[in-house]
Amino acid sequence: MSLATKPSARRQTSQSQHECVQRFTPWIWHWFGWHSRRFLRKRFHAVRLLTGHQPMVEPGWPLLVYLNHPGWYDPLVCIQLARRFFADRRHYAPIDSKSLSRYRFLTRIGFYGLSLDDTRGGIQFLRTSERLLSVGSNAVWMTPQGKFTDTRERPVRFRQGLGHLVQRLDRVAILPLALEYAFWTESTPEALVAFGEPIYLEVRDHDHSPAQSAEEWTEQLESHLTPLQDKLAAASVRRSPEEFETLLTGRAGVGGVYDLWRQFKSLVTGGSFSREHGRGLH
Numbered sequence: 601m602s603l604a605t606k607p608s609a610r611r612q613t614s615q616s617q618h619e620c621v622q623r624f625t626p627w628i629w630h631w632f633g634w635h636s637r638r639f640l641r642k643r644f645h646a647v648r649l650l651t652g653h654q655p656m657v658e659p660g661w662p663l664l665v666y667l668n669h670p671g672w673y674d675p676l677v678c679i680q681l682a683r684r685f686f687a688d689r690r691h692y693a694p695i696d697s698k699s700l701s702r703y704r705f706l707t708r709i710g711f712y713g714l715s716l717d718d719t720r721g722g723i724q725f726l727r728t729s730e731r732l733l734s735v736g737s738n739a740v741w742m743t744p745q746g747k748f749t750d751t752r753e754r755p756v757r758f759r760q761g762l763g764h765l766v767q768r769l770d771r772v773a774i775l776p777l778a779l780e781y782a783f784w785t786e787s788t789p790e791a792l793v794a795f796g797e798p799i800y801l802e803v804r805d806h807d808h809s810p811a812q813s814a815e816e817w818t819e820q821l822e823s824h825l826t827p828l829q830d831k832l833a834a835a836s837v838r839r840s841p842e843e844f845e846t847l848l849t850g851r852a853g854v855g856g857v858y859d860l861w862r863q864f865k866s867l868v869t870g871g872s873f874s875r876e877h878g879r880g881l882h
Contacts, residue, residue, distance in 0.1 A: 620712040620728060620732070621732075624690065624692075624707075624708065624709070624710055625708040628705070628708040629691075629708070629710065632709050633680070633682075636679050637683075637848065640676055640677070640848060640850060641849070641850040642850065643673070644788050644790065644791050644850040645786040645789065645849075645851060645852055646790055646841075646846050646847075646848060646850055647846070647847045648790055648792050648841065648846055649793050649794065649844060650793070650794035650831070650832055650835055650843065650845075651844060651845055653793075653796070654685070654795060655681075655685050655686075655798075656795075656797075657686075657773050657775060658773065658800070661736060661772065661773040661800065662732075662733040662734065662735060662736055662738055662740075662771065662772045662773065663689065663775060664739070664740050664742070664765075664766070664769075664773070665739060665777055666741075666743070666762055666774065666776060666777070666821060667777035668749060668751060668829055669743035669745045669748055669749055669779075670748065670749065670750070670751050670779055670781060671748055673791065674743065674779060675693065678693070678741050679709075680847065680848060681777075681793065681847075682739065682741070684847060686739055688737065689738060689739045690737060690738050691739045692710040692711070692712060692740050692741070693710060693742065694713070694714035694729065694742060695712070695713065695714060696713075696714055696715075697714060697715040712728055713725075722761065722764075725765075726761070726764055729765050730768050730769060733769055734770075744758035744761060744762035744818075744821070745757070746758075746759045751778075751779075751780045751829060751833060756826045756829065758818050758821065758822055760814055760815070760818055762821060763814035763816075763817035763821070764814040766801065766817045766821070767812065767813065767814045769801060769803070770802070770803045771801065771802045771803070772800075773799070773800055773801075774798060774799040774800075774821070775798045775799075776796035776797075776824045776825045776828055777793065777794070777795050777796070777828075778794045778795075778825065778828040778831075778832045779792070780793075780829075780833060782836045784839045785839070786851075786852050788851045788852070790836075791848075792832055792835070792836055792844070793832075794828055794831065794832045794835075796828040797824075799821075799824070
C-alpha cells in the first residue's frame with residue numbers, strides 16, 4: 601500500500617477526521633451504551649471476563665485495542681467493556697463504509713468509514729486513525745481480521761491495515777482482546793472475554809526508519825493475540841464460572857411452560873426455584 605497522498609486526498613481525509621470528532625455525541629454514546637447493555641442481557645446468559653485478564657493500561661496513553669472477530673455482537677460487547685474499564689476515554693472504531701452509509705447514526709457514537717476497495721480508502725483510514733490516536737484520552741478499537749472468523753481458526757491472520765497503522769504511530773498503548781461466544785448449560789450463550797498485556801510504543805527519533813515494518817508489526821500482534829485466544833478457549837471448554845469475573849448477568853432458564861412447571865413443582869415440594877437450568881447439575 602502506497603502511503604503517498606495527493607493534496608485533494610489529504611483535504612478529504614482531514615475533513616473525514618474532523619467530521620468523525622465533531623459528530624461524536626456524548627449523550628447518544630451513553631444512551632446507546634445503556635440500550636446495548638439491555639440488549640445483551642436479553643441475548644446472553646452472562647458476559648464474563650477471564651480472571652487475571654483485566655485491562656491494565658497506564659493513563660495518558662492513546663489506546664489501540666485490537667481483537668478477533670467471532671460474530672455480530674462484537675461491537676456491543678466492546679461498548680460495554682469500554683464503559684466498564686475505560687469510561688474516561690472517548691472511543692472510536694472503523695467500520696465498512698457501505699455499512700456506515702446505511703446506519704449514519706453510528707457516526708454519533710464514534711464509528712468512522714473504512715473502505716478497502718481502493719488505495720484512497722486505505723489511506724483515509726490510516727490518516728484518520730493516526731490523528732485520533734494522537735490524543736491521549738482517545739481509544740480506537742479494531743478487528744484486523746476484517747471479517748467474521750471462527751475462534752478456532754489457526755493460524756490467526758490479520759489484514760495489513762493494523763500493521764501499517766502501528767508503523768505510523770509515535771506513542772500508543774496497544775492492547776489485545778480475545779472474544780468468544782459459547783453455550784454452556786443455559787438456553788442463552790456466554791460472552792467470554794480476556795485482555796492481554798499491553799505493548800507500549802514510543803518513537804523518539806524521527807530521523808531514522810521505523811524499527812519494524814508493517815508486516816513485522818502484523819506478525820507480532822498476531823502472535824500476541826493467538827495464545828490469548830487459546831487460553832480463553834481452554835477456559836471455555838472447562839465451563840467453570842469460577843474462572844471468570846461476571847461483568848453482566850442476563851437471561852436464564854428456558855421460559856414458557858417449562859419454567860412454569862418448575863416453579864409449580866418447587867412450590868409443591870417446598871424447594872427453592874432458580875431459573876438457571878444448570879443450577880445443581882454440576
